[in-house]
Amino acid sequence: MSDQASPVTAYVEVIREASHATKLTALSELACNEQDLAGMEVLLSAQAEDDIKLMRGSRDLYYFSDKYMTSAYALHLFRVAEKDPARMIADTVRDESRIYPRPTPIASFLEAPFRMSKAALDGVLWQISQRNDMEDIKSTTASDGSIYLYSNEYLSAAHADSLAEWEAVGKVENP
Amino acid sequence: MTNTFGYTGKILRVDLTTGKIWTDDTMKYKDFIGGEGMSMKIMWDEVPAGTHPFSPENKIIFGSGPLCGTGVPCSGRTNITSLLPSNPDHSVSSSHMGGYFSVEMKYAGWDLIVVEGKSAKPVWLRIEDDKVWLEDGRWVWGKGMFDAMAMISSQMGKEAQIAMIGPAGENQLNLSVIRTGASHSAGGHGGVMGSKNLKAIAIKGTGSVKVAARPEELMALDKYMMTIIGANNQHVVPRFPHPWAEYTASGSRWTAKKGLYWGAANPPVETGECYPEDMQSVGLRTHKGFQDLGAVAEKYTVSMGGCAHCPIRCHSQVRIPQLEERYGIDPNVSNTCVGYSGPNGIMFKGTPDLPGQEKGEQSMISKTLGSHLADDYGVWCNYGQMGRDLNWTYTHGILKKVLPADEYASISWDLLEKGDPAFLIDFYDRVANKKGELWHIADGSYWIDKRWNLGEEYWAYDKNKLWSKLGYPVHHANESQSQVGALVSCFSNRDAQNHSHSNFGAAGVPLELLKQVAAEEFGTPDAIDGPMDYTPMNQGKANFVKWALTRTMLHNSLTLCNWMWPMAFSPLKSRNYRGDTALEAKFYSLVTGIPMTKEDLDRAATRTFTLFRALTIRSMGTADMRNKHDQTTSWVITATKDKNGKEIPQFTKGTDRMTQEDMEKGRGLVYKAFGWDEKTGAPTKATLEALGMPEVAAELAAKGLLPA
Numbered sequence: 037m038s039d040q041a042s043p044v045t046a047y048v049e050v051i052r053e054a055s056h057a058t059k060l061t062a063l064s065e066l067a068c069n070e071q072d073l074a075g076m077e078v079l080l081s082a083q084a085e086d087d088i089k090l091m092r093g094s095r096d097l098y099y100f101s102d103k104y105m106t107s108a109y110a111l112h113l114f115r116v117a118e119k120d121p122a123r124m125i126a127d128t129v130r131d132e133s134r135i136y137p138r139p140t141p142i143a144s145f146l147e148a149p150f151r152m153s154k155a156a157l158d159g160v161l162w163q164i165s166q167r168n169d170m171e172d173i174k175s176t177t178a179s180d181g182s183i184y185l186y187s188n189e190y191l192s193a194a195h196a197d198s199l200a201e202w203e204a205v206g207k208v209e210n211p
Numbered sequence: 212m213t214n215t216f217g218y219t220g221k222i223l224r225v226d227l228t229t230g231k232i233w234t235d236d237t238m239k240y241k242d243f244i245g246g247e248g249m250s251m252k253i254m255w256d257e258v259p260a261g262t263h264p265f266s267p268e269n270k271i272i273f274g275s276g277p278l279c280g281t282g283v284p285c286s287g288r289t290n291i292t293s294l295l296p297s298n299p300d301h302s303v304s305s306s307h308m309g310g311y312f313s314v315e316m317k318y319a320g321w322d323l324i325v326v327e328g329k330s331a332k333p334v335w336l337r338i339e340d341d342k343v344w345l346e347d348g349r350w351v352w353g354k355g356m357f358d359a360m361a362m363i364s365s366q367m368g369k370e371a372q373i374a375m376i377g378p379a380g381e382n383q384l385n386l387s388v389i390r391t392g393a394s395h396s397a398g399g400h401g402g403v404m405g406s407k408n409l410k411a412i413a414i415k416g417t418g419s420v421k422v423a424a425r426p427e428e429l430m431a432l433d434k435y436m437m438t439i440i441g442a443n444n445q446h447v448v449p450r451f452p453h454p455w456a457e458y459t460a461s462g463s464r465w466t467a468k469k470g471l472y473w474g475a476a477n478p479p480v481e482t483g484e485c486y487p488e489d490m491q492s493v494g495l496r497t498h499k500g501f502q503d504l505g506a507v508a509e510k511y512t513v514s515m516g517g518c519a520h521c522p523i524r525c526h527s528q529v530r531i532p533q534l535e536e537r538y539g540i541d542p543n544v545s546n547t548c549v550g551y552s553g554p555n556g557i558m559f560k561g562t563p564d565l566p567g568q569e570k571g572e573q574s575m576i577s578k579t580l581g582s583h584l585a586d587d588y589g590v591w592c593n594y595g596q597m598g599r600d601l602n603w604t605y606t607h608g609i610l611k612k613v614l615p616a617d618e619y620a621s622i623s624w625d626l627l628e629k630g631d632p633a634f635l636i637d638f639y640d641r642v643a644n645k646k647g648e649l650w651h652i653a654d655g656s657y658w659i660d661k662r663w664n665l666g667e668e669y670w671a672y673d674k675n676k677l678w679s680k681l682g683y684p685v686h687h688a689n690e691s692q693s694q695v696g697a698l699v700s701c702f703s704n705r706d707a708q709n710h711s712h713s714n715f716g717a718a719g720v721p722l723e724l725l726k727q728v729a730a731e732e733f734g735t736p737d738a739i740d741g742p743m744d745y746t747p748m749n750q751g752k753a754n755f756v757k758w759a760l761t762r763t764m765l766h767n768s769l770t771l772c773n774w775m776w777p778m779a780f781s782p783l784k785s786r787n788y789r790g791d792t793a794l795e796a797k798f799y800s801l802v803t804g805i806p807m808t809k810e811d812l813d814r815a816a817t818r819t820f821t822l823f824r825a826l827t828i829r830s831m832g833t834a835d836m837r838n839k840h841d842q843t844t845s846w847v848i849t850a851t852k853d854k855n856g857k858e859i860p861q862f863t864k865g866t867d868r869m870t871q872e873d874m875e876k877g878r879g880l881v882y883k884a885f886g887w888d889e890k891t892g893a894p895t896k897a898t899l900e901a902l903g904m905p906e907v908a909a910e911l912a913a914k915g916l917l918p919a
Contacts, residue, residue, distance in 0.1 A: 055454075058454050104454060105454035105455070106454065106455065106456060106457045106784075107457070108452075108456070108457045108458065109452055109453065109454045109455075109456065109457075112452055135458075135721045136458075136460075136721050136722060137721075137722065137741065138461075138742075141461055144459075144461065147451055147452070147468075148451065148452065148468070148469065148470070149452055192864050192865070194853055194859060194863075194864055194865030195743060195744060195864035195865050197853060197854055197865060198742075198743040198853075198859075198864075198865040198866065198867075199742060199743050202690065202742055202743060202867075203461055203462060206690055207462045208552075209676075210685065210686075210687065210690055210691070211503075211548045211549055211552060
């Protein structure tokens with residue numbers, strides 16, 4: 037056995053370090069050759085390093101260690117890395133409408149890890165309203181002016197309206 | 212005196228009429244656990260029905276519990292029990308304050324302090340361990356609380372803990388507070404102290420609380436609890452995405468994040484990521500300056516304060532130079548939650564920012580100014596109701612009608628109209644010092660209606676948020692876990708102050724997880740509904756109601772903070788987000804050496820809550836609680852409308868409204884869960900006797916107040 041770590045083992049450490057620093061590791065960053073890539077596939081399929089997870093995007097493959105970040109957080113980073121902000125917002129909104137269920141305040145996309153500018157967000161919201169594959173994404177405005185998005189696959193309009201009002205106004209009035 | 216652990220074993224008794232000071236044995240009340248429970252028993256035994264809250268015969272009881280002063284997390288609460296002036300029947304009720312007062316009581320050797328009678332002149336009660344005497348209070352009478360506390364501290368030393376009233380309490384306003392520390396107020400009973408000419412109780416204790424368990428056992432349980440505790444209100448999910456977090460919740464008080472600072476600290480302190488098991492950053496999880504005062508407050512926030520033995524710091528401590536520059540008052544303000552929003556509710560026309568101000572700055576100034584004034588005068592907002600009452604009576608022309616013309620003309624309504632917080636300075640002076648007619652706004656809603664004849668419309672208007680015609684408002688009612696919050700709120704004599712159910716539902720985890728834990732605790736996942744998606748009443752919800760009512764009574768008896776406890780959820784995925792609802796019993800058993808399961812403690816709390824019910828029946832002179840006490844105002848059971856004006860039927864998505872029929876079913880199920888009479892909601896003879904209270908059954912029977 038060689039004293040030197042194999043490239044795959046070194047990549048695993050790179051992935052862990054990046055995850056510890058709250059970053060995904062794109063395959064393109066690892067400069068893998070075909071042999072290394074095969075090794076990574078073997079490693080993942082064998083779950084030899086069971087904290088290393090893979091997400092397959094349209095632009096790249098992304099690795100992270102779930103010792104240092106949850107799958108949910110990694111999914112946020114993945115959607116940011118894919119550089120399709122309309123899809124990032126639509127998919128995040130769908131998840132929240134399905135899981136909790138609740139509408140999503142658009143202001144949350146100004147925060148980390150999304151960090152959109154207000155101008156960019158406004159532009160993307162317009163794009164979403166025009167895209168056929170995002171027809172399920174609807175908006176509702178609470179009485180304080182806060183805007184929320186929801187997917188009508190999971191929330192009815194009346195339910196989303198009332199939840200948005202509760203989140204934005206009701207909770208403030210009922211501390 | 213019995214040798215005890217957890218308890219000091221002694222109750223301090225003070226008769227202000229005679230000046231007599233004596234000691235009683237705590238352990239004769241041990242079936243009622245401590246704090247609120249023991250106080251209820253003393254009120255039952257010693258204060259007859261028909262006593263006026265402001266009469267010398269009324270008693271006011273400051274209670275700590277067996278866990279207080281032992282280092283158990285979140286155990287710094289003081290329970291205060293007495294007759295409640297703002298209640299129509301002057302029924303017994305409790306108010307609560309955080310801080311360090313009850314811990315100092317324990318260190319001085321006292322479980323409870325019971326004060327009765329009336330002093331001939333203003334006094335304050337001085338306690339230094341077992342040395343107790345009355346001091347002349349004339350030199351602090353009439354002073355605002357900030358000055359008066361400083362004056363008494365100058366006598367006793369800064370380590371003394373003081374519970375005090377301001378001019379509002381001295382003048383026997385129904386809505387007045389007792390305060391300790393810089394910002395910990397118990398609303399409702401300030402006037403009782405004032406009626407007794409008692410300005411303050413000041414304590415220094417040099418002792419300690421004896422614990423039955425070995426120190427390492429208690430430390431181990433403390434450490435275990437650190438795997439369960441969340442942020443303020445036991446929110447276990449952060450507001451913002453964190454690498455460690457699977458979920459987020461937009462209303463969460465786990466507000467910490469990278470880039471959010473205590474901006475006025477030197478150097479500024481970043482709240483950061485706050486990993487759940489990191490004990491060093493627990494106190495950073497909740498940024499109440501940001502939460503309560505808005506994003507603008509970040510740079511004015513010096514630190515977070517809180518209570519004894521609590522790792523969650525939920526009182527923001529801010530420095531607002533504008534207060535000194537504009538109004539000449541201390542720029543250093545501390546408070547939390549309704550301590551800010553309640554006084555600011557007086558400014559019901561809004562507080563728009565002035566040119567050159569940052570977004571939200573004027574509101575922050577208004578909240579902190581109002582907080583300072585309310586805390587100095589000692590005025591209680593009745594959980595925000597005072598602002599809504601002022602809004603209604605001003606907007607509907609009632610004040611113009613009932614105030615003398617010269618008084619009405621002398622009030623600077625223009626300041627209110629344009630949103631200038633200076634209005635608050637004049638308002639609080641008039642109210643606390645009982646000037647003119649306006650001060651009756653501090654009588655409380657029931658008495659205001661009696662005096663100014665506000666009419667049915669006042670009670671029926673949903674935005675007035677009046678829950679009961681007994682005059683108290685919504686405090687985590689139908690909007691909080693459907694019938695659970697609604698029914699919890701029906702059993703009070705004041706705003707419900709119950710966070711057992713509201714914290715459960717607001718933990719932040721998805722509905723599916725909430726339902727799993729509800730099934731484990733209450734027998735069915737149907738015990739909890741998603742927000743604004745309610746289903747009709749069921750047995751699980753009745754079990755949840757009983758749990759919430761008894762757990763809160765238990766916390767006020769132990770004394771634990773019900774703004775944090777119970778620990779139903781954990782932030783850890785490795786625990787599958789489960790908390791531990793037996794933690795109270797585990798701590799009680801370790802501290803006192805008296806082995807108790809959670810079922811044992813729940814039964815003790817059921818005993819106490821049933822005694823509370825008996826006290827209410829006795830003060831109201833009727834056993835018909837269902838119809839005379841437990842009903843809501845009409846808006847609660849009226850369908851609401853959507854944005855387009857279309858009615859949303861109850862039990863469809865989009866509404867939190869109840870129906871009368873369903874609520875009546877709910878009342879019956881809860882009565883049955885307590886073993887009370889299902890028709891009237893009154894405890895039966897059999898239940899009272901089974902709970903070990905035959906004397907209560909006998910007295911109610913003699914008065915014709917037992918159900919048939």
